Amino acid sequence: MTRGLFLTLEGIDGAGKSSHIDALEALFRTRGRTVTRTREPGGTPLGETLRTLVLTQPMDALTESLLVFAARREHVLQVIEPALARGDVVLCDRFTDATFAYQGAGRGFDLDVLSSLEHWVQAGRAPEPDVLLQPALTLWFDLPPEIAAERLAGARLPDKFESQPVEFFRRVAQGYADRAAGAARFARIDANRPREQVWQQIEATLAARGFA
Ligand SMILES: Nc1ncnc2c1ncn2[C@@H]1O[C@H](COP(=O)(O)OP(=O)(O)OP(=O)(O)O)[C@@H](O)[C@H]1O
Ligand SMILES: Cc1cn([C@H]2C[C@H](O)[C@@H](COP(=O)(O)O)O2)c(=O)[nH]c1=O
Numbered sequence: 613m614t615r616g617l618f619l620t621l622e623g624i625d626g627a628g629k630s631s632h633i634d635a636l637e638a639l640f641r642t643r644g645r646t647v648t649r650t651r652e653p654g655g656t657p658l659g660e661t662l663r664t665l666v667l668t669q670p671m672d673a674l675t676e677s678l679l680v681f682a683a684r685r686e687h688v689l690q691v692i693e694p695a696l697a698r699g700d701v702v703l704c705d706r707f708t709d710a711t712f713a714y715q716g717a718g719r720g721f722d723l724d725v726l727s728s729l730e731h732w733v734q735a736g737r738a739p740e741p742d743v744l745l746q747p748a749l750t751l752w753f754d755l756p757p758e759i760a761a762e763r764l765a766g767a768r769l770p771d772k773f774e775s776q777p778v779e780f781f782r783r784v785a786q787g788y789a790d791r792a793a794g795a796a797r798f799a800r801i802d803a804n805r806p807r808e809q810v811w812q813q814i815e816a817t818l819a820a821r822g823f824a
Pocket of ligand 1: 627767808
């Protein structure tokens, strides 16, 4: 069985990820692929419980980091790895890049500690126990924080993160840019475009990288 494709969507709140995930799923299905669609924090019953805590309760940045990585561990073991082993396309709305961007750059938490947690949670798949599970492709929706805030205003009740000031999202956006600079798996999507043009960039990226 050929191993599946692990694809993540990242970006600050309101960048437009969710607006394109249905179409992404449909695109892969029309090509005959089985799609496992999931999200972080979440993706398992325990992960969804932890998500509610992380998105509603004030907490220290280390506590927040431990909770998102605890949710991720269950998610990797119960959902992501089995789906990849079956050959599925795994479409995941956020993964570890979000932790580096939000807890690391946004909250100013220690990136070395996050790297250690990343190693503990994502290493260990036989026969290469030191290789970290990473997405094959990360679609990074890049949008100025001021525009994202305008888009979110009135769209829904803000959660704990969405209630943060624009300065927080400037740091998160820089965190994503730093992460993207170090990894070829990132594809920057200019999200400051009409929806159709954002989708065209996604399609072009998938084609250029040989994923669809
Ligand atoms: N290209 C676009 N132009 C204008 N508005 C958009 C565009 N894409 C999405 N929107 C609108 O912006 C808002 C946020 O979009 P969406 O929920 O897809 O963002 P998101 O990245 O999934 O956010 P979050 O991570 O907070 O869930 C929605 O109201 C959506 O309708
Ligand atoms: C994975 C992950 C997420 N977050 C934050 C980012 C968002 O504000 C929320 C998730 O909400 P969404 O509507 O599903 O985008 O959680 C985080 O701070 N750290 C993480 O690792």
